[in-house]
Amino acid sequence: MYAPHIMKMKLRQRIGMKIQLCALVFFGGASAAFAQVAITPSAAPVVNQGTTFVFTANVPVTWSCPGCAGTIDADGTYHAPASLKAQQSYGGFQVLPNNHIFNTRIDSLPVNASSGQWIAGAGAVPFSYEISFPINYVNGATPTANEIFEYTPGNNGAFQVPPLPGLRVECGAMVLLSQGCDRHTLAIDTTSGIFQEIYNLVPPGTYANCPSAGASTCTAASGVRYASSTYDLPNTQGGGVDAAGLYVMPLTLRLQELEQALSAGGTIRHALRMTLQNGYIKFNSYIWPATATTSAGGGMVPYGARFRLKSGFNISSFSPIAQVLLTQLKQYGLILADGGTGWATQPEYTRWPAAYRAAFSEISAARIGPSNFEAVDESGLEISPTSGMTTGAETVVATSIANPTLSAKQQVVLTGVTITLPKDSMNIQAGTSAQQLIAFVNGSSNRGVNWSMNPALGNLTSSGVYTPPASAASATSSTITATTAADPGVAASMTLTVFPAGTIFLVPGQPNAYIDTGGNVWQPESGDDGCHPYDNGGAWPNTPDITLYKIACFSGNDIRFDFTLPNGTYQITAKFAETEGVSAGFRLMNLEAQGQIVYPSVDIYSAAGGMNKPVDFTLPATVTSGSLSFAVRHVAGDFALISALKIVPLSLTGGGTAGPPPPPSGIQVIGKQ
DSSP states (O other): OOOOHHHHHHHHHHHHHHHHHHHHHHHHHHHTTSOOOEEEEOOOOEEETOOOOEEEEOOOEEEEETSSSSSETTTTTEOSSSSSOOOEEETTTEEEEETGGGGOOTTTSBBOHHHHHHHHTTTOOOOOOOBBBEEEEEEETEEEEEOSSSSHHHHHHHHOOTTTTOOOOOTTTOOGGGGGOOEEEEEEEETEEEEEEEEEETTTTTOOOOOGGGGGGOOOOOOEEEETTBBBBBGGOOSSSTSOOOGGGGGGGHHHHHHHHHHHTTOOOOOEEEEOOOGGEEEEEEEEOOOOOOOOOOOSSEEEEEEEEOOOOOOSSSOEEEEEHHHHHHTTOOEEEESSSSTTEOOBBBBOOOOHHHHHHHHHHHHHOGGGEEEEEOOGGOOOOTOOOOOOOEEEEHHHHHHHEEEEEEEEEEOOOEOOOOOOOOOETTOOOOOOOEEESSSSSOOOEEEEEEEOOSSSSSTTTEOOOSOOOOOOEEEEEEEEESSOOEEEEEEEEEESOOOOOEEEOOOOOOTTTTSOOOSSSOOOSSSSEEEEOOOOOOTTTTTTHHHHHESSSSSSEEEEEOOOEEEEEEEOOOOOOOOOTSOOEEETTTTEEEEEOOOOOHHHHHHTTTTEEEHHHHHHSSSOOOOEEEOOOOOOOEEEEEEEEEEEBBBOOSSSSOOOEEEEESSSO
């Protein structure tokens, strides 16, 4: 037993230990109070215009949002601005945050110190528009395929790939890998806002080996999926499909956005991708926002270099459409993304109306050479080499109350109201039943759409139910516009063409209608999916109506014809002539009706017996859901082509010509010599 004085000493020691422990607890609590501030959520939230979002922090803080478009309350409730315009949208979703480097104006940025050197080393080819990329709209019901990639194996997995006839692939859904085309397959999920890009999509077994993907066979060279609200650049997600490691779709010019820019008196508000001949691209070199490079090149210009049209370039003499396009080049410019045609950008592949194609041609004809451009120094906007975020991001700040020297920041991805129509054009026959039109809308809880038409052509309700006229003397066009109820300044348009009832006659490559020897009127530049006319002249057989064959409509992609027609059975007659000096077997095409290949690997030259000799192919088609599809699929050779198309109703459900359809007559050579 301890003596009393020893017990007192032990007691004092214990009391001292407790005092020390309390001190440790006190100072530990102070340490926690002064800990680094953390904001929840840890990732930038997506906030629609006119809505709120609540931020929280791990310690008591004061909230602020310096220089913001929105405001934030003392309790962390952020209020988005009441109205906000998306820099760009597609598939009904805003395309990347508004302050993403792709969506940032660069006309006030300094000239890059290497501008003179890069321009001098970028060739002399004038700037042009090279229509290239078709877009697919997909949703939760679209079939998925397990894609295995040669270059980006980290992105292997399920991708949404629409079945034929809906699948749209650069150069054609069935073009052979040996043709050297990039075969980009681009898609937007209209329900989730997920974008997907695939490079060189091919049928399984086309690639002989794929060791980098850990499998014996690849389905594509590369691929990437990303959210419409992401700041991440492709290499953050395992790589992309462009040589520069950039996304394709956010840098692509689209028809509906150009139409909206014209109607609203605005311009295109994002950068466009550009290509340059490999010999002018700097070997193994890239700058932000590019994230990758290739082994090709021996020139001066790095991937990711951004160029703008000089402010002093006079655009006043150009047409209104061309002025919008040239303004985009001044304000947002071009980013070097891949090797290819010199000083070219690649708009989406769709049926661009004649006035828009004329504007592209007008700019090309002006021969705006590289000396009219300058390189931009955008390094001051960079926050991270793996992110497209710029210094202009909407940013909330949480500052510790206990220690104001400690704070944290979190960005906000603001989204405006957006709208997209699933089609750029609609072809419908007079007398067809009423159709419910649809639009993809996001950015607001109010998904309402107001529909209008100008000029009147049939009847369109404000809710989007369209009824074509009972009859039409000739093919007649109008413009249908869908305007969001949440923001009357946001709209999308498409071209509507109503065809006469009965047989449809088309000469897609000709600028004017043609009346044949039977008195039938063949409609010009109608119903096609973007082919372009070519007339090589030369000698032709002295055959009635040879005019129908003389101007071929060419396309580097598939050529599609989609019509809304009464249900029934039809016979399609497709008219062709090989109009270029090629040999047998050079150009191969598949002829397809309702998604079924009727004639595989057609060689027009061999079928007709030479150049400038007409040949017809007939195909049966059964319409059960009001839609008829005919496609000329590019398989091999230069381009797909067609001269004329006839669609004859044989037996309509509930009316029309009585009796069963005759069997297809196959191939008919006309005037063969």
